Amino acid sequence: MPAGMMTSREAQKAGGEIFAANCTICHGVRGDGRxxxxxxxxxxxxxxxxxPWSEERSATRMYKVxxxxxxxxxxxxxxTLSDRQIWQVVAYVHTLGNP
Ligand code: HEC
Known part of the structure; x- marks a missing residue:
């Protein structure tokens, strides 16, 4: 992950939009799988x-998945998502388990 991205509000916000558009249909609005x-x-x-998904150390694995x-x-x-967009989603997902 590019330095500082995990805690960047901007990256998390962009990732939240990508998550809402592509992931909530299966993983749920809160990411709880519902x-x-x-x-x-x-x-x-x-x-x-x-x-492990709420933990920062799983970031690289999540990127790969x-x-x-x-x-x-x-x-x-x-x-269809760029490298940068995937890292943004990873940064956002990290906030779900660590509100
Ligand atoms: C069509 C439904 C669907 C969509 C859309 C979807 N997922 Fe998944 N995702 C799944 C299913 C089903 C699994 C469980 C796979 C398993 O447990 O083997 C999963 C597993 C995962 C995992 C865990 C992988 C593991 O090793 O257990 C992550 C992380 C993940 N999804 C992230 C995302 C993200 C981020 C998005 C949006 C970019 C997304 N998913 C979109 C269905 C979906």
């Missing part, structure tokens, strides 16, 4: 408010 479409998904969307997706699950790969 989005409109979560029912019946196997495996279900991850609860992003809990460790968002970039590559998770084959065999409903989690798509987000090749």
């Amino acid at each position: 989005g409109q479409r979560h029912e019946g998904m196997n495996p279900p969307p991850a609860n992003l408010t809990l460790p 968002i970039h590559d997706g998770m084959p065999g699950t409903a989690m798509p790969s987000w090749s």
Whole structure:
């Protein structure tokens, strides 16, 4: 992650917009895995408010999951998002478990 981005209000805000547009349908508005479409998904969307996702040390892993997706699950790969946008989402998701 680019230096300072995790705690940058600006990055978190931009990431919040990306999250609202692309992720809440499955992961929920609060990131707790209870989005409109979560029912019946196997495996279900991850609860992003809990460790390891709420922990800063999982940032690189989260980047990779968002970039590559998770084959065999409903989690798509987000090749449409730029590197910078993915880091912004990671910074935002970090705030969900650490309000
Ligand atoms: C179509 C539904 C869907 C959308 C949209 C979606 N996800 Fe997911 N996501 C999932 C599912 C299902 C899993 C659970 C995969 C598993 O547990 O193996 C998951 C897992 C994850 C994980 C945890 C991966 C792991 O190793 O357990 C992260 C982090 C994540 N999603 C972030 C995001 C972000 C950020 C976005 C928006 C850019 C997003 N997801 C959009 C369905 C979705």
